[in-house]
Amino acid sequence: MGKVIVVTSGKGGVGKTTSSAALGAALAHDGAKVVVVDFDVGLRNLDLIMGAERRVVYDLVNVIQGEAKLTQALIRDKRLETLYLLPASQTRDKDNLTAEGVEKVINALKSVFDWVICDSPAGIERGATLAMRHADIAIVVTNPEVSSVRDSDRIIGLLDSKTVKAESGERMEKHLLLTRYDPARAERGDMLKVDDVLEILSIPLLGIIPESMDVLRASNLGTPVTLADQRSVPSVAYFQAARRLNGEDIPMIIPGEKRGFFGKMFGRKAA
Amino acid sequence: MNLRRLFSRSRSAPAARDRLQLLLAHERAAVGGSDLLAKLRDEILGAIAKHVQIDGDKVSIKMERGAQVSTLAVDIEIPFEAAKKAA
Numbered sequence: 001m002g003k004v005i006v007v008t009s010g011k012g013g014v015g016k017t018t019s020s021a022a023l024g025a026a027l028a029h030d031g032a033k034v035v036v037v038d039f040d041v042g043l044r045n046l047d048l049i050m051g052a053e054r055r056v057v058y059d060l061v062n063v064i065q066g067e068a069k070l071t072q073a074l075i076r077d078k079r080l081e082t083l084y085l086l087p088a089s090q091t092r093d094k095d096n097l098t099a100e101g102v103e104k105v106i107n108a109l110k111s112v113f114d115w116v117i118c119d120s121p122a123g124i125e126r127g128a129t130l131a132m133r134h135a136d137i138a139i140v141v142t143n144p145e146v147s148s149v150r151d152s153d154r155i156i157g158l159l160d161s162k163t164v165k166a167e168s169g170e171r172m173e174k175h176l177l178l179t180r181y182d183p184a185r186a187e188r189g190d191m192l193k194v195d196d197v198l199e200i201l202s203i204p205l206l207g208i209i210p211e212s213m214d215v216l217r218a219s220n221l222g223t224p225v226t227l228a229d230q231r232s233v234p235s236v237a238y239f240q241a242a243r244r245l246n247g248e249d250i251p252m253i254i255p256g257e258k259r260g261f262f263g264k265m266f267g268r269k270a271a
Numbered sequence: 272m273n274l275r276r277l278f279s280r281s282r283s284a285p286a287a288r289d290r291l292q293l294l295l296a297h298e299r300a301a302v303g304g305s306d307l308l309a310k311l312r313d314e315i316l317g318a319i320a321k322h323v324q325i326d327g328d329k330v331s332i333k334m335e336r337g338a339q340v341s342t343l344a345v346d347i348e349i350p351f352e353a354a355k356k357a358a
Contacts, residue, residue, distance in 0.1 A: 053294050054336040057312070069327040091301060220287035 002033075004106060004116045005245070006135035007177075008159075010151030012122030014143045015179035018215060018225065019238070020119035021049045023139070025224035026242035028083035032114040035074065037105075038088035039131035040121035041097055047087045050077065051222025061089035064101030070108055079227055084113070094127045106134045124158060132163055137173045137245070139206060143180045144192040149200055152176075156203065175206035177241060182211045183255045194254055207241030209234050210255040297336045308334050308343050315345055323349055 007020045017040075024036040038046035041061060047053045052075045058068035063086075070086075077083035086109075089096070109116045120131035132138060138159045142152040156174060165172045178197060185191035198205055209215075210233055218228035226238045233255065240250050300306055312332060319325060329348035335341060 048290070048294065053290070054297075055334060057332050057334050069330075071328060072330065072332060090298065217283040220283035220290075222290060 002110045002113045002116055003136045004110060004118065004134055005137045005139060006118045006120055006132040006159075007139045007141060008120040008128065008132055008155050009122065009141040009148070010124060010128075010155040011143075011148045014141050014148050015177075015209070015215075016122070016141050017046050017049050017119055018219065019139070019141050019177055019179060019209070020117050021046060021224040022226045022235075022238040023242050023245070024115070024117045025050075025077075025080060025083055026226040026239045027115050027245070028077070028080045029226065029239075030242065030246075031082070033082045033112070034115045034117065035084040035086055035109050035113045036117045036119060037086040037109070037131075038119050039097075039127050040119065041088045041092060041094040041127055042090065043121065044088035044090050046119050047075075047085060048222060049219055050085055050224060052077070052085050052087070053222070056087045059087045059089040059092075060105065061092045061096045063105055064098060065096060070105065079223075094121075094125070097126060097130050099130065099133070102130045103134060124154065129158065129162055132159060134164055135159075135172070136165070137175070139175050139177050140201070140203065141177045141179055142197060142201070144178060144182075144186065144194075144197055146192075149192065149197055152201055156201065174203045175245075176201055176203050177206045177209065179209040180211045181208050181255060205252060206244055207237050208252070208254055209237045209241075293336065293338050296338075308336065308341055311343055312345065319347060319349075 007016050007023070009016050020036050024034045028034040036046060036050070037060065038044050039060070040046070044059075047056055055075055058073035060073065062068040063070050063073050073086055075085045075087065077085065106116060118131040118135065121127040140152050140155060142148050159172045159174060160166050163172055176198065178194060181194070182191055186193050194205070194208060212232070212234045214229060214232040214234050215225050218225040221228065225232065226235045229235055230239070237255070243250055297306070301309070312334070316325065316330070325347060331346040333342075333344040
Protein backbone atom coordinates (compact mmCIF):
# COMPACT_ATOMS: atom_id res chain seq x y z
CA MET A 1 0.00 0.00 0.00
CA GLY A 2 1.41 3.36 -1.01
CA LYS A 3 1.66 6.47 1.11
CA VAL A 4 -0.41 9.57 0.52
CA ILE A 5 1.29 12.94 0.85
CA VAL A 6 -0.46 16.29 0.72
CA VAL A 7 1.59 19.31 -0.31
CA THR A 8 -0.19 22.27 1.22
CA SER A 9 0.37 25.82 2.49
CA GLY A 10 -2.75 27.94 2.79
CA LYS A 11 -1.09 30.83 0.99
CA GLY A 12 -0.74 30.86 -2.78
CA GLY A 13 2.46 31.27 -4.75
CA VAL A 14 4.77 29.77 -2.15
CA GLY A 15 5.82 26.79 -4.29
CA LYS A 16 3.33 23.95 -3.74
CA THR A 17 3.11 22.92 -7.38
CA THR A 18 6.84 23.33 -8.00
CA SER A 19 7.56 21.25 -4.90
CA SER A 20 4.98 18.57 -5.75
CA ALA A 21 6.52 18.11 -9.21
CA ALA A 22 10.11 18.26 -7.94
CA LEU A 23 9.59 15.79 -5.08
CA GLY A 24 7.49 13.47 -7.23
CA ALA A 25 10.17 13.40 -9.92
CA ALA A 26 12.94 12.91 -7.34
CA LEU A 27 11.14 9.94 -5.74
CA ALA A 28 10.41 8.42 -9.16
CA HIS A 29 13.99 9.01 -10.25
CA ASP A 30 15.13 6.96 -7.25
CA GLY A 31 12.92 4.09 -8.45
CA ALA A 32 9.57 4.55 -6.73
CA LYS A 33 6.26 4.48 -8.55
CA VAL A 34 4.78 7.94 -8.10
CA VAL A 35 1.60 9.75 -9.09
CA VAL A 36 1.17 13.49 -8.60
CA VAL A 37 -2.47 14.60 -8.37
CA ASP A 38 -3.57 18.16 -9.11
CA PHE A 39 -6.44 19.22 -6.82
CA ASP A 40 -6.65 22.79 -8.11
CA VAL A 41 -9.89 22.38 -10.07
CA GLY A 42 -10.46 25.34 -12.38
CA LEU A 43 -6.89 26.61 -12.08
CA ARG A 44 -4.73 23.63 -12.86
CA ASN A 45 -1.01 24.20 -13.39
CA LEU A 46 0.75 20.99 -12.43
CA ASP A 47 0.40 19.79 -16.05
CA LEU A 48 2.24 22.91 -17.21
CA ILE A 49 5.02 22.59 -14.64
CA MET A 50 5.51 18.93 -15.58
CA GLY A 51 5.39 19.68 -19.32
CA ALA A 52 2.32 17.52 -20.03
CA GLU A 53 -0.15 20.33 -20.81
CA ARG A 54 -0.60 19.28 -24.44
CA ARG A 55 -1.39 15.67 -23.56
CA VAL A 56 -4.29 16.05 -21.13
CA VAL A 57 -7.20 13.87 -22.23
CA TYR A 58 -9.28 13.37 -19.10
CA ASP A 59 -8.98 14.74 -15.58
CA LEU A 60 -9.77 14.09 -11.92
CA VAL A 61 -13.34 15.38 -12.23
CA ASN A 62 -14.01 13.12 -15.26
CA VAL A 63 -12.89 10.15 -13.17
CA ILE A 64 -14.98 11.14 -10.15
CA GLN A 65 -18.06 11.72 -12.32
CA GLY A 66 -17.58 8.32 -13.98
CA GLU A 67 -16.90 9.81 -17.43
CA ALA A 68 -13.48 8.21 -17.69
CA LYS A 69 -11.53 5.39 -16.11
CA LEU A 70 -8.67 6.26 -13.82
CA THR A 71 -6.19 4.56 -16.16
CA GLN A 72 -7.38 6.76 -19.03
CA ALA A 73 -6.86 9.96 -17.09
CA LEU A 74 -3.35 9.16 -15.86
CA ILE A 75 -0.59 10.70 -17.98
CA ARG A 76 2.78 9.01 -17.96
CA ASP A 77 5.81 11.27 -17.82
CA LYS A 78 7.89 11.25 -20.99
CA ARG A 79 11.18 11.25 -19.07
CA LEU A 80 10.50 8.86 -16.19
CA GLU A 81 8.61 5.61 -16.64
CA THR A 82 7.45 5.45 -13.04
CA LEU A 83 6.14 9.02 -12.83
CA TYR A 84 2.48 9.77 -13.53
CA LEU A 85 0.26 12.84 -13.42
CA LEU A 86 -3.46 13.05 -12.72
CA PRO A 87 -4.51 16.49 -13.94
CA ALA A 88 -7.24 18.68 -12.46
CA SER A 89 -10.14 19.89 -14.56
CA GLN A 90 -9.70 23.32 -16.10
CA THR A 91 -13.30 24.00 -17.04
CA ARG A 92 -15.35 22.37 -14.28
CA ASP A 93 -16.38 23.75 -10.93
CA LYS A 94 -14.61 22.58 -7.79
CA ASP A 95 -18.01 21.49 -6.40
CA ASN A 96 -17.67 18.50 -8.72
CA LEU A 97 -15.11 17.10 -6.30
CA THR A 98 -17.06 14.91 -3.93
CA ALA A 99 -15.64 13.47 -0.72
CA GLU A 100 -16.63 9.90 -1.72
CA GLY A 101 -15.24 10.34 -5.22
CA VAL A 102 -11.90 11.61 -3.95
CA GLU A 103 -11.68 8.78 -1.43
CA LYS A 104 -12.29 6.18 -4.16
CA VAL A 105 -9.65 7.67 -6.44
CA ILE A 106 -7.06 7.96 -3.66
CA ASN A 107 -7.65 4.37 -2.55
CA ALA A 108 -7.30 3.11 -6.11
CA LEU A 109 -4.07 5.07 -6.60
CA LYS A 110 -2.68 3.89 -3.25
CA SER A 111 -3.02 0.27 -4.28
CA VAL A 112 -0.88 0.81 -7.38
CA PHE A 113 1.63 3.55 -6.53
CA ASP A 114 4.28 3.80 -3.82
CA TRP A 115 3.61 7.51 -3.40
CA VAL A 116 0.45 9.50 -4.10
CA ILE A 117 1.32 13.20 -3.95
CA CYS A 118 -1.67 15.52 -3.68
CA ASP A 119 -0.91 19.06 -4.85
CA SER A 120 -3.35 21.19 -2.85
CA PRO A 121 -4.84 24.45 -4.11
CA ALA A 122 -4.26 27.59 -2.05
CA GLY A 123 -6.87 28.57 0.51
CA ILE A 124 -8.82 26.47 2.97
CA GLU A 125 -11.87 25.73 0.82
CA ARG A 126 -13.17 22.43 -0.53
CA GLY A 127 -10.25 21.63 -2.87
CA ALA A 128 -7.70 22.17 -0.12
CA THR A 129 -9.61 20.23 2.54
CA LEU A 130 -10.24 17.31 0.16
CA ALA A 131 -6.57 17.24 -0.89
CA MET A 132 -5.47 16.81 2.73
CA ARG A 133 -8.36 14.60 3.85
CA HIS A 134 -6.78 11.17 3.12
CA ALA A 135 -3.14 12.07 3.64
CA ASP A 136 -0.73 9.98 5.70
CA ILE A 137 1.93 12.68 5.58
CA ALA A 138 1.65 16.45 5.14
CA ILE A 139 4.31 18.69 3.65
CA VAL A 140 3.68 22.28 4.65
CA VAL A 141 5.34 24.60 2.14
CA THR A 142 6.28 27.91 3.73
CA ASN A 143 8.18 31.02 2.66
CA PRO A 144 10.20 32.87 5.29
CA GLU A 145 7.68 35.68 5.30
CA VAL A 146 5.00 36.67 7.85
CA SER A 147 1.81 35.99 5.90
CA SER A 148 3.04 32.62 4.68
CA VAL A 149 4.01 31.52 8.20
CA ARG A 150 0.66 32.62 9.57
CA ASP A 151 -1.25 30.71 6.87
CA SER A 152 0.91 27.64 7.45
CA ASP A 153 -0.01 27.74 11.13
CA ARG A 154 -3.67 27.79 10.16
CA ILE A 155 -3.17 24.84 7.81
CA ILE A 156 -1.36 22.86 10.52
CA GLY A 157 -4.46 23.36 12.66
CA LEU A 158 -6.66 21.94 9.90
CA LEU A 159 -4.31 18.99 9.36
CA ASP A 160 -4.69 18.18 13.06
CA SER A 161 -8.48 18.37 13.03
CA LYS A 162 -10.08 17.90 9.60
CA THR A 163 -8.27 14.86 8.22
CA VAL A 164 -9.23 11.19 8.43
CA LYS A 165 -6.10 10.55 10.50
CA ALA A 166 -6.94 13.31 12.96
CA GLU A 167 -10.58 12.27 13.23
CA SER A 168 -9.61 8.70 14.05
CA GLY A 169 -7.34 9.93 16.82
CA GLU A 170 -4.07 9.31 15.01
CA ARG A 171 -1.22 11.78 14.69
CA MET A 172 -0.72 13.34 11.28
CA GLU A 173 2.93 13.29 10.27
CA LYS A 174 3.82 16.86 9.28
CA HIS A 175 6.97 18.28 7.69
CA LEU A 176 8.04 21.81 6.93
CA LEU A 177 9.48 22.61 3.52
CA LEU A 178 10.96 26.10 3.56
CA THR A 179 11.02 27.48 0.02
CA ARG A 180 12.26 30.64 -1.69
CA TYR A 181 14.81 31.05 1.05
CA ASP A 182 17.29 33.86 0.41
CA PRO A 183 20.34 33.36 2.62
CA ALA A 184 21.77 36.82 1.92
CA ARG A 185 18.60 38.54 3.09
CA ALA A 186 18.29 36.27 6.10
CA GLU A 187 21.91 37.05 6.99
CA ARG A 188 21.23 40.79 6.75
CA GLY A 189 18.29 40.34 9.06
CA ASP A 190 15.72 41.24 6.39
CA MET A 191 14.20 37.79 6.21
CA LEU A 192 12.97 35.37 8.85
CA LYS A 193 15.67 32.81 9.57
CA VAL A 194 15.19 29.05 9.44
CA ASP A 195 15.24 28.79 13.21
CA ASP A 196 12.65 31.56 13.56
CA VAL A 197 10.18 29.72 11.32
CA LEU A 198 10.89 26.36 12.99
CA GLU A 199 10.35 27.86 16.44
CA ILE A 200 7.02 29.41 15.45
CA LEU A 201 5.56 26.43 13.58
CA SER A 202 7.33 23.70 15.59
CA ILE A 203 7.11 20.91 13.03
CA PRO A 204 10.22 19.07 11.79
CA LEU A 205 12.14 20.45 8.84
CA LEU A 206 12.12 18.42 5.60
CA GLY A 207 14.26 20.74 3.54
CA ILE A 208 15.28 24.28 2.65
CA ILE A 209 14.94 25.29 -1.00
CA PRO A 210 16.78 28.48 -1.88
CA GLU A 211 15.28 31.13 -4.13
CA SER A 212 16.83 30.28 -7.47
CA MET A 213 16.81 31.04 -11.18
CA ASP A 214 16.97 27.31 -11.78
CA VAL A 215 13.38 26.93 -10.51
CA LEU A 216 12.04 29.57 -12.90
CA ARG A 217 14.03 28.16 -15.79
CA ALA A 218 12.71 24.65 -15.17
CA SER A 219 9.11 25.89 -15.06
CA ASN A 220 9.65 27.79 -18.32
CA LEU A 221 10.67 24.53 -19.94
CA GLY A 222 8.02 22.37 -18.28
CA THR A 223 10.52 20.20 -16.46
CA PRO A 224 10.42 19.43 -12.74
CA VAL A 225 13.51 21.17 -11.34
CA THR A 226 14.87 17.82 -10.12
CA LEU A 227 14.96 16.56 -13.71
CA ALA A 228 16.25 19.77 -15.28
CA ASP A 229 19.72 19.98 -13.81
CA GLN A 230 20.35 17.46 -11.10
CA ARG A 231 23.35 19.33 -9.79
CA SER A 232 21.62 22.68 -9.34
CA VAL A 233 21.25 23.86 -5.73
CA PRO A 234 17.42 23.60 -5.57
CA SER A 235 17.53 20.20 -7.27
CA VAL A 236 19.99 18.82 -4.73
CA ALA A 237 17.86 20.25 -1.91
CA TYR A 238 14.71 18.57 -3.29
CA PHE A 239 16.51 15.24 -3.79
CA GLN A 240 17.68 15.34 -0.19
CA ALA A 241 14.15 16.18 1.00
CA ALA A 242 12.82 13.20 -1.00
CA ARG A 243 15.36 10.91 0.63
CA ARG A 244 14.37 12.20 4.06
CA LEU A 245 10.77 11.26 3.21
CA ASN A 246 12.11 7.78 2.60
CA GLY A 247 13.43 7.79 6.13
CA GLU A 248 17.08 8.46 5.33
CA ASP A 249 18.99 10.55 7.81
CA ILE A 250 20.63 13.30 5.77
CA PRO A 251 22.20 16.30 7.48
CA MET A 252 20.43 19.58 6.80
CA ILE A 253 22.45 22.24 5.05
CA ILE A 254 21.27 25.82 5.33
CA PRO A 255 22.01 27.46 1.97
CA GLY A 256 24.69 30.12 2.13
CA GLU A 257 25.35 29.76 5.82
CA LYS A 258 28.91 30.69 6.64
CA ARG A 259 30.59 27.65 8.06
CA GLY A 260 34.13 26.65 8.77
CA PHE A 261 35.88 23.68 7.23
CA PHE A 262 34.47 21.24 9.76
CA GLY A 263 31.00 22.67 9.43
CA LYS A 264 31.22 22.11 5.69
CA MET A 265 32.44 18.58 6.26
CA PHE A 266 29.68 17.61 8.62
CA GLY A 267 26.79 19.85 7.67
CA ARG A 268 24.04 20.47 10.13
CA LYS A 269 21.61 18.05 11.71
CA ALA A 270 17.96 18.31 10.87
CA ALA A 271 15.79 19.77 13.59
CA MET B 272 30.97 26.82 -13.12
CA ASN B 273 28.24 29.47 -13.19
CA LEU B 274 29.79 31.23 -16.15
CA ARG B 275 30.01 28.03 -18.10
CA ARG B 276 26.37 27.32 -17.33
CA LEU B 277 25.38 30.80 -18.37
CA PHE B 278 26.87 30.39 -21.81
CA SER B 279 26.09 26.75 -22.40
CA ARG B 280 22.37 27.19 -21.99
CA SER B 281 19.94 28.95 -24.21
CA ARG B 282 17.45 31.26 -22.60
CA SER B 283 14.30 29.55 -21.34
CA ALA B 284 11.86 32.48 -21.61
CA PRO B 285 11.18 32.00 -25.37
CA ALA B 286 10.29 28.37 -24.67
CA ALA B 287 7.91 29.53 -21.94
CA ARG B 288 6.27 32.05 -24.29
CA ASP B 289 5.79 29.47 -27.05
CA ARG B 290 4.34 26.88 -24.67
CA LEU B 291 1.90 29.40 -23.20
CA GLN B 292 0.74 30.72 -26.59
CA LEU B 293 -0.01 27.22 -27.80
CA LEU B 294 -1.73 26.16 -24.58
CA LEU B 295 -3.86 29.30 -24.31
CA ALA B 296 -4.95 29.11 -27.95
CA HIS B 297 -6.33 25.63 -27.25
CA GLU B 298 -7.84 26.58 -23.90
CA ARG B 299 -9.62 29.67 -25.21
CA ALA B 300 -11.16 27.51 -27.92
CA ALA B 301 -12.23 24.99 -25.28
CA VAL B 302 -13.98 27.64 -23.14
CA GLY B 303 -15.94 28.71 -26.22
CA GLY B 304 -17.17 25.13 -26.42
CA SER B 305 -15.28 24.36 -29.61
CA ASP B 306 -12.61 21.98 -28.39
CA LEU B 307 -12.67 19.95 -31.60
CA LEU B 308 -10.35 17.28 -30.29
CA ALA B 309 -12.57 16.59 -27.26
CA LYS B 310 -15.70 16.65 -29.41
CA LEU B 311 -14.21 14.14 -31.85
CA ARG B 312 -13.12 11.94 -28.97
CA ASP B 313 -16.64 11.83 -27.51
CA GLU B 314 -18.37 11.29 -30.86
CA ILE B 315 -16.01 8.53 -31.95
CA LEU B 316 -16.57 6.70 -28.67
CA GLY B 317 -20.33 7.29 -29.00
CA ALA B 318 -20.40 5.86 -32.51
CA ILE B 319 -18.57 2.74 -31.43
CA ALA B 320 -20.69 2.32 -28.30
CA LYS B 321 -23.78 2.14 -30.52
CA HIS B 322 -22.51 -1.14 -31.98
CA VAL B 323 -20.45 -2.75 -29.26
CA GLN B 324 -20.37 -2.65 -25.50
CA ILE B 325 -17.05 -0.93 -24.79
CA ASP B 326 -15.09 -1.91 -21.73
CA GLY B 327 -13.59 1.30 -20.36
CA ASP B 328 -10.35 -0.48 -19.50
CA LYS B 329 -9.88 -1.56 -23.10
CA VAL B 330 -9.96 1.96 -24.49
CA SER B 331 -6.80 4.02 -24.63
CA ILE B 332 -7.00 7.60 -25.82
CA LYS B 333 -4.05 9.84 -26.50
CA MET B 334 -4.14 13.46 -27.54
CA GLU B 335 -1.29 15.77 -28.41
CA ARG B 336 -2.13 19.40 -29.06
CA GLY B 337 0.19 21.08 -31.50
CA ALA B 338 0.47 24.53 -33.07
CA GLN B 339 -0.24 23.39 -36.64
CA VAL B 340 -1.44 19.83 -36.17
CA SER B 341 -3.01 17.99 -33.24
CA THR B 342 -3.29 14.25 -32.98
CA LEU B 343 -6.02 12.09 -31.51
CA ALA B 344 -5.34 8.38 -31.14
CA VAL B 345 -8.18 6.14 -30.01
CA ASP B 346 -7.16 2.55 -29.42
CA ILE B 347 -10.07 0.24 -28.70
CA GLU B 348 -10.01 -3.50 -28.12
CA ILE B 349 -13.15 -5.00 -29.61
CA PRO B 350 -13.74 -8.56 -28.41
CA PHE B 351 -14.21 -11.20 -31.12
CA GLU B 352 -17.66 -12.20 -29.79
CA ALA B 353 -18.99 -8.63 -30.10
CA ALA B 354 -17.56 -8.28 -33.61
CA LYS B 355 -19.21 -11.56 -34.66
CA LYS B 356 -22.59 -10.56 -33.24
CA ALA B 357 -22.53 -7.16 -34.94
CA ALA B 358 -21.62 -8.66 -38.29
